Amino acid sequence: MTETAPRARRSDATRAAILRAARERFAADGYERATIRAIAADARIDPSMVMRYYGSKEGLFAAAAEFDLRLPDLAAVPPDRLGETLVRHFLARWEGDETLAALLRAASTNPGAAERMRLLFADQLAAAVAGFGTDPATTARRAGLVASQTLGLAFTRYIVRLPPVVEMAPEDLVEWVAPTLQRYLTGRP
Amino acid sequence: MTETAPRARRSDATRAAILRAARERFAADGYERATIRAIAADARIDPSMVMRYYGSKEGLFAAAAEFDLRLPDLAAVPPDRLGETLVRHFLARWEGDETLAALLRAASTNPGAAERMRLLFADQLAAAVAGFGTDPATTARRAGLVASQTLGLAFTRYIVRLPPVVEMAPEDLVEWVAPTLQRYLTGRP
DNA sequence: TTTCGATGTCAACGCTTGTTGGCCTACAGT
DNA sequence: ACTGTAGGCCAACAAGCGTTGACATCGAAA
Numbered sequence: 552m553t554e555t556a557p558r559a560r561r562s563d564a565t566r567a568a569i570l571r572a573a574r575e576r577f578a579a580d581g582y583e584r585a586t587i588r589a590i591a592a593d594a595r596i597d598p599s600m601v602m603r604y605y606g607s608k609e610g611l612f613a614a615a616a617e618f619d620l621r622l623p624d625l626a627a628v629p630p631d632r633l634g635e636t637l638v639r640h641f642l643a644r645w646e647g648d649e650t651l652a653a654l655l656r657a658a659s660t661n662p663g664a665a666e667r668m669r670l671l672f673a674d675q676l677a678a679a680v681a682g683f684g685t686d687p688a689t690t691a692r693r694a695g696l697v698a699s700q701t702l703g704l705a706f707t708r709y710i711v712r713l714p715p716v717v718e719m720a721p722e723d724l725v726e727w728v729a730p731t732l733q734r735y736l737t738g739r740p
Numbered sequence: 741m742t743e744t745a746p747r748a749r750r751s752d753a754t755r756a757a758i759l760r761a762a763r764e765r766f767a768a769d770g771y772e773r774a775t776i777r778a779i780a781a782d783a784r785i786d787p788s789m790v791m792r793y794y795g796s797k798e799g800l801f802a803a804a805a806e807f808d809l810r811l812p813d814l815a816a817v818p819p820d821r822l823g824e825t826l827v828r829h830f831l832a833r834w835e836g837d838e839t840l841a842a843l844l845r846a847a848s849t850n851p852g853a854a855e856r857m858r859l860l861f862a863d864q865l866a867a868a869v870a871g872f873g874t875d876p877a878t879t880a881r882r883a884g885l886v887a888s889q890t891l892g893l894a895f896t897r898y899i900v901r902l903p904p905v906v907e908m909a910p911e912d913l914v915e916w917v918a919p920t921l922q923r924y925l926t927g928r929p
Numbered sequence: 930t931t932t933c934g935a936t937g938t939c940a941a942c943g944c945t946t947g948t949t950g951g952c953c954t955a956c957a958g959t
Numbered sequence: 960a961c962t963g964t965a966g967g968c969c970a971a972c973a974a975g976c977g978t979t980g981a982c983a984t985c986g987a988a989a
Contacts, residue, residue, distance in 0.1 A: 561956085562966060581849035583772040587947065597968050602948060658900050659848035660770030668900050695896065695904030696916055702900070703892015707884065711847050711857050711891075715884030726929055727885055731920045740915055750986085751936065776977065786938055791978060 566604055568594040573615040577653035582612060582661040609663060616654045616667055620644065620675045625683035633683065634733030638725045641701050645709060646721075652709050655702065672698045680736065696735040704728060755793055757783040762804040766842035771801060771850040798852060805843045805856055809833065809864045814872035822872065823922030827914045830890050834898060835910075841898050844891065861887045869925065885924040893917060 572593035576585035587608055591598040605611040621644065628636045645651055654671070657664035677694040685693065704724070707716040719727075761782035765774035776797055780787040794800040810833065817825045834840055843860070846853035866883040874882065893913070896905040908916075 583770075584849055600967065608947065656848050659845050660773055665900050669902055672902060691904040692908065695902050695908070698902055699892045699896045699905055699917075700889050700920070701892070702895055703888040703890070706891055706895055707888045711854050713858055713861060713884055713887055715880040716888055719881065719884070723929070727924070730923065731889070734919065735916065740912070789937065797977065
């Protein structure tokens with residue numbers, strides 16, 4: 552049989568440097584202000600290399616915005632701590648990886664990024680919500696409500712940077728927001 | 741005394757057409773993709789007129805993003821219906837005027853627009869929250885939490901357009917989101 | 930009727946953008 | 960030692976951008 556994992560190419564370091572610089576720029580500046588030239592400069596290579604490895608700016612963004620929410624299995628969480636678990640997880644995920652911030656910023660202006668955001672929350676979040684056994688007829692709606700509060704928190708804290716939201720400690724945020732998600736997940740209309 | 745209200749200029753119709761087109765474009769495309777040329781074409785005038793009347797693209801945006809939330813006096817609202825009142829008001833305001841959508845989209849990528857968003861919520865929302873007599877030490881934080889849910893709702897419904905959030909009827913949204921805001925406003929940590 | 934400022938058009942500027950193709954260089958296989 | 964190929968750089972392209980200044984036209988005041 553042929554080797555399934557292609558052996559490391561000499562250019563892998565460059566590819567990774569480009570991707571890292573791209574995520575930083577997309578997260579800080581959004582899709583249109585993050586120029587290929589600036590990204591290439593950050594990665595200390597020529598702009599044409601970006602084209603060679605990722606085809607186009609859109610291709611680069613698609614690669615840079617690849618993301619897995621790594622949501623925990625909600626069926627294994629005590630039913631009354633679903634909200635708390637989710638907020639904690641999201642906060643940790645946002646703070647530790649700027650990919651989500653890049654995606655969020657870009658989703659405001661770039662149709663492709665918005666589509667990606669929809670897929671991310673439709674596939675991963677809705678799937679996780681469906682996983683703990685609620686009425687299938689309401690899961691999509693519950694997931695949407697959770698998304699509205701979650702993305703709103705990210706938007707005000709990491710994008711617009713509203714001072715009171717930025718200054719709140721993660722634990723305080725958990726305390727306030729967890730009951731909201733809990734009700735969206737398990738409450739009745 | 742001199743006349744305080746300058747009499748209508750002949751160009752007022754043009755100015756208004758530019759502003760209307762600008763709001764549409766900024767709301768639909770964001771700051772950088774909304775070009776002066778496209779706005780001028782929508783308003784059926786020459787791009788140079790935009791410069792003459794608004795100085796620069798930034799000046800045009802500043803004029804187009806002028807906005808008053810028109811928040812009601814919360815002191816006159818029954819204390820147990822604060823959340824409901826706010827959601828209803830916000831939904832009506834979002835749906836009726838695309839200025840807020842323009843500001844929201846632009847705030848993701850344009851630093852000036854983000855600053856404007858901060859001012860809007862610091863001045864108008866925090867002021868309204870302070871107006872119904874809560875502990876002054878917690879008003880900023882409560883307003884921030886309200887902003888996180890409110891902007892998150894707007895972001896998912898009007899910008900990213902997550903299907904489940906788009907499809908929910910305003911009344912259903914009120915029913916779900918009102919208790920959240922109510923707790924952020926009057927609940928204890 | 931003349932005049933003059935306000936209103937509007939036209940063509941061009943300098944700059945930045947994504948993208949392309951040619952060329953040089955280094956290294957792995959023979 | 961030779962050669963082919965992958966990695967990398969350079970210079971340039973066409974297109975689009977915000978912005979500018981010169982010129983035409985209209986409408987009201989003199």
